[in-house]
Amino acid sequence: MDANEAILEQWVVRTAESYPHHAAALLSKERDPFRNPVGDTLRQSLALLLRELFAEMDATAIDSALDPIIRLQAIQGFSSDDAVRFVSLLKPILRELAPERNSAVLDRRIDDDRINRLAVMAADKCTQCREQLARIRANEVQRANHVQQRIRARRPA
């Protein structure tokens, strides 16, 4: 297993740990994505993110990788802090694993700065999702009272 894969593996496992209940055991251990839809989303997204961290940190790529994971976490009952904590989980993993492996590459490519930038982007994304949630909540209420509103609008009582 090469260094990147090892890092990814740890990242997935530790992120999964922050999930509720027994889900954690299933999410991290079940390698078969077929049996574990949420875990699979996690793994795919984290893999994409890790690739970007090593590469150009392309904003749109990161955004599309963040979307599924944050979108899921936003409705998984995570607080905003919790939802982006998975990014900060990466730092200790790198510290643990990087010195043993090809650290030259790692040190140059991924520094805390990049991770911090990612955290900010994740937080933004999370806020976006929360805002969207709030918006669709409002829309729902509005739809429920649609007729009354229109009656009121049309025939001022």
Added chain:
Amino acid sequence: MKITRKDFLRISGLGLLAVAGRKAVRAVAERTSERASEQTSAPFAKQVRWGMAIDLQKCRQKDGCDRCIKACHSTHNVPQFSDRAHEVKWIWKEPFKNVFPAAQTGYTREFFGNLPVLLVCNHCDDPPCQDVCPVKATWKREDGVVTIDFHRCIGCRYCMAACPYGARSFNWLDPRPAIATVNLDFPTRTKGVVEKCNFCEERLAKGLGPACAESCEEKAIVFGDLEKPDSEVRRLLRSRFAVQRQPELGTGPAVYYIV
């Protein structure tokens, strides 16, 4: 070593649960039969190569004689079917021209061509039937006898296609109704298996010669060990000119025809 009552109980008891019991039975029995072979006759000696020489001239002496055929077929419970298609035969006669199509000349054909030639399985050195059998139901024993395990034959008839001598028959029907009198010393066959001449290996085991040879008053059939230089068959083959059927196929027949 003898198997005692206790041993047998042990075999059937739980003591051998761990060991595969069947294997044990076999192992024990093997030991005893080895002893048996030391005491009585050897199953078949390694240095033997059974073979046969048929003196065609002698064979012709008595016109229409089929004593050997009858002897063989009654000894081996060979069924007699009237329908040619379903025939089973271990030993039979064919016109010379069909048996030795290459050995005839235009001049000899007239006389020799229709003379009957006695046919049996050639018990080849390198039998094609053995190679093709997918279940090892037919094989050449170390004494040269090509034999068939009727218990194992699946009836695919590949051996019949492979045999260049047409020596093999198939039981298209249940043979039993077609056997007039059963010889209790030899099993009958069941439908769906292939059979052929076995050089009377059951008689050889008892130290007897083949039934056909024994029954021939003219002594036209000589049977013996081809490996033994002073055997009767070797002596005969030394003194008279003999041919094999289709030697060019490389099968090495052990049946020789003295012409």
Added chain:
Amino acid sequence: MPDKLLAIEQKRPEGDWRDAKVEFRKGTICYSAAPKNITYLSLPNPREWQPFDADWKLPPNWKEIILKGMKERLRKYRSFRLFMEICVRCGACADKCHFYVGSGDPKNMPVLRAELMRSVYRRYFTLTGRLFRALVGARELTEDVIKEWFYYFYQCTECRRCSVFCPYGIDTAEITMMGRELLDLIGCNINWVMEPAANCFRTGNHLGVQPHAFQDSIQFAADEAKEITGLPIEVPINRKGAEILFVMPSADYFGTPHYYTLLGYLMLFHEIGLDYTVSAFASEGGNFGLFSSHELMKRLNAKIYEEAKRLRVKWILGGECGHMWRVFHQYMDTMNGPADFLEPPVSPITGTHFENARSTRAVHICEFTADLIHHGKLRLDPRRNDRWNVTYHDSCNPSRAMGLLEEPRYILKNACRNFHEMPENTIREQTFCCGSGAGLGTDENLEMRLRGGFPRANAVKHVREKHGVNLLACICAIDKATLPTLMEYWVPGVEVAGVHELLGNALVMTGEKERTTDLRGEPLVREEATRE
């Protein structure tokens, strides 16, 4: 790497599901019922509490109540006892639940949801359970178990999808219903079920709309239909002697997109000249009693036949609604019948005898309309729906408790030209729930709803990407309320509509003015030139 995984395993063993405790978090649970609603319905143990409180203020003899309630129900419902006893835990149901697929929480596997109650059943009602306890999967009834029940029985939409796949037909909905009944006994119920139920009990509908407001809304809809078509559309209310009583879910005259469906009905009825009436008393077809207890369901349902009898109608026509139809189809006649004061339904337009409704005497609007179309009684111009690329969501109850699958499709295929099915394992009897049924469609539960709706949304996304689908048609009021939200989050760009909205759009009415807008008030796009 494997050793790292191992380390995690040690820290957090896979464990036994029976030990797990539930964490209540806002956004994923429904709030408790307000005491006033419970009191109004004369149900036991009203009190102020919330699920995330540590102390649920259970009555002192709560355990006794629960066990007594279980015992009673084990004697009254064969399904309950059977389903407690014959599950072999083969796991075929596991990934059939939309909540499991969407949340990954293993206790959302139907088998485990049922085991939450089975474990208690074994402990108190079986010999082996009393003797061997944990060895045979029995566990003590504790407050934590009650909390777990509350969490997971209000995280099941009783959609019955698992029951389709179960080799013994074990229906988690039955178990959830029993669980909720038992919880009701100790006053642990949710407001989003109890409030509509109390409203419905009092005013006749979930929203608590009083007769004058009801009339207002209906009149408003009639006016709007008039505006769109230019025809004098009238809606009789509480009219005695009409042939047909029309019952719909109250959302139809209150929210969107339900409201457009109502416009569709009204136009249809006008066009065929139906002799019908709506009722301000039976102004709700939906029945939140179904989500609480059989008894409450019966109490709320009683008004339908009562009103039909009072108005001396011949039979009942029911609008587009999911659980309303589960009650109409599987419970109403048994609970409040026989409906011998009504007549076996016959379509006044086509003369078709609705043989399948001979006893209950209630006909689904889709059956009624499909029959009209089949007999050529309606003139339809499907081109008016050309802006829509339609797919159809089978609502759980009509599909898995009735088998109403072809009728709505027949209407849709006649009313619009672009129709695409979702993948085959997500429609018809295998349809995925919207994630908000059975009283879970509330705002405080939004995040859990979005999780539960994920599989449905995913199938829609598939046809959206493949065929450009932009409209999800359905025949359920809860769907119409919650699918738009689900779509907004997971598949932006897909709207939701009732089948009869599309029919209303396509319906060419005698004497109508040329339509300039569709029922939503949006300009009618004519694509004839490009299409033909």
Added chain:
Amino acid sequence: MSDRPLILAGLTLFVGLVTTPIWHGALDRKAALTAPPIQLPAQEKQCVAPASYMRSSHMQLLEHWRDEAARDGRRQFVAFNGKIYDKNPTRTCVTQCHTDRKEFCERCHDYAGVSDPDCWNCHNDSQRTSRSAP
């Protein structure tokens, strides 16, 4: 409940089926319970192996004989008591001792419901009877 008679009928049927041995035995009291007496040879006192072994494993022994004799040409069997026998079911077993196949083999096979082996298709018994087997 309307389905109660149906369920009880089904249950009765089930009970009837699982208790087949009991009522079948009770109905047919004449049927032999014990294994039919084996017709023992008049002249021989001892089989090739102890009776208990033969009872449980005679087929194994015969199969073993078959393989040895047919494939390896080993035709002699030394029994546990030192006697030597031919591995020949016809001569050793059927003609010398168990002359009546019906009385000796088939009776027991019928009793135990052991399907007939195909041996008799080829190996002759003294009467050369052949039960047609499907």
Added chain:
Amino acid sequence: MFMFEKALTGGRKYWLWITSLFLLVLAGSLCYVLQLTHGLAVTGLSRDVSWGLYIAQFTFFVGVAASAVMVVLPYYLHDYQQFGRITILGELLAVTAVTMCILFIFVDLGQPTRIVNIVLHPQPKSVMFWDMIALGGYLLMNAAIAVVTLTAQREQVPAPGWIKPVIILSIPWAIGIHTVTAFLYSGLPGRSYWLTAILAPRFLASAFASGPALLILLCLALRKLSGFDAGREAIQKLAVIVTYALAINMFLILAEVFTAFYSEIPAHEEHFEYLFIGLNGDRHLVLWMWLSTLLSGVALALLLVPKWRNNIRLLVVACVCVFVSIWLDKGLGLIVGGMAPSPLGAVTRYVPTLPESAIVLGIWASGALMITVFYKITLSVWEDN
């Protein structure tokens, strides 16, 4: 079990077809029971002609099975996209054909209940052992390929990566099955008709003509029955394959005939004489063999001219000609012709009996049943997509 429920929906005609096939299978099974109880004497086989219709049909269908390679190879090795859909149809045809082969071998056995002996006591020196491995492996491979690719299509996901090596392996394996099957015969001394090095090439050539011809006919039938269109270009490409294969096959037969007759070695000559002229007064195969030759000639003429080949009606005629011609040549002449005259010069007439033909027909019907079900499933998957 594999998406089997999709084969359970169909119109009246579909069920009529299925029912009649079932009846044929039933009739065949009854005749097989007859054969089982009475022995193989119920067939027309004899001591001299000990192999007949069963083995001949087996040989023919090994060819049909092997021909799947003619669509698999262009699609997977040369990325010939036109064969995209036909490929699955070809693989399913192979699965069907191999299953039929196994059935034909099974009914030919004198002791079918001992069939497990082939596994229990394998004889690696026997070509039949290798044929079992070749056919079994080919069946598994094609079944796996068809199931996996079709499942992937239904789920609209890419097929798993491991299937690619299996597909690649199946290409030489297809050549292998027919080569090994030819070696079954061509390695036997004393059967001069088969004792020829070009038997395997001849088998392959005839296979690559008859199999694709059948596939063309099936595709055209599907177009008529279900509206599925394999695509004009794909059909035309197949027709070209048939043309070349047929030409090569005819050339190889001519080569055989030349060798036999020019050398005038009686053993070689006699078999051709028996088939095409008649021997010892037995001429009962002569008509059929000449019919086969004639049909091949007609087919080659129709196929060689592009204008005719591109005409669907003429193509159908040509394909039927090819199929029947090769069926007569391989499914009749090859085995019987090799068996007569016998090594002892006997010419025994072989005519299949009624039960024998019914069993063969039953196996054909089960093959038709399989292919119907397979294609039904496949087409409904495509329709759903």
Added chain:
Amino acid sequence: MKALSPLLAVLAIVGFAVVGGHTHAGLVFLAVFVPYAAFAVFLVGFCYRVARWAWIPVPFRIPTTCGQQKSLPWIKPASLDNPSTGWGAFRRMALEILLFRSLFRNNRARLHDRRLVLGEDRYLWLGALAFHWSLLVILLRHLRLFVQPVPVFVSVLSRLDGAFQVGTPALYISDVVILGTLVYLTARRFRNPLARYLSMPIDYLALFLLLGIVTSGLLMRFVVRVDVAAIKQFALGLAVFRPVVTSAITPIFLVHLLLVSALAAYFPFSKLMHMGGVFLSPTRNLANNNRSKRHVNPWNHPVKTHSYAEWEDEFRDKLKTANLPLEAEDARQITGH
């Protein structure tokens, strides 16, 4: 871990059989008393459980409909998956019980490229079906030991089952299949993470018992052989209540017998009752004719409702404002006339 206690339980039974058979009293207890007791428990327990289900009413008709309903004459109903008649429900049950129809639908949820894919997954169906049918064949075959004379269908069945001549005595196809499927079903509980998570010790117990029974049976047939005639004598004796302890009762036979007894006795207390229960499942065995035929709930009791009169009273003013007809008003007017 969860599998440990059931494994120990099965091993304990085996140990009992091996040790207990050494004394005569033990033999009588294990070979006669235990089987009788177990069979009695099985029979009484099974009947009790089924009768108890039968006595509980089915208050509502709640079939799970898995296809199109029978409504309008021109729409083709799914008469098997959504039957509208008793006969249809019977056929649906037949499919369910003989072919495991519902399990046949099984599929597997997975995500591919963030898209939910519901793929075909029928191994469980195949394994379960093959297991149950083999079990039935094996049970029927065992009748040869309990019934004298042996019924013809049992002989024919045995002959067909052992048609392939593998070994002596012939290896039964059903034996091979049941062993294979049991191994598969057990392995599935260990290897499939979902199945592992939801399995309980009792789930392994049934599997281990069955595995033990099959293994000991095969051992008796092929390895540690027993005298079949003596066994039959023993079995027949048991059946007619004249038990004889014969020499046939070897340790391996005792193991087999005791495991079977354990399974039989355990049966009515366990999930194995699904055998009887599957027939009674109200979501499957009822016709979906709810609206055309009234279903009666035997305990249907009156409930407190909110009647129209009460409602009208409460909203009288609002009704008047809205000009909606009033029932009470009408009545007054009529009487006033």
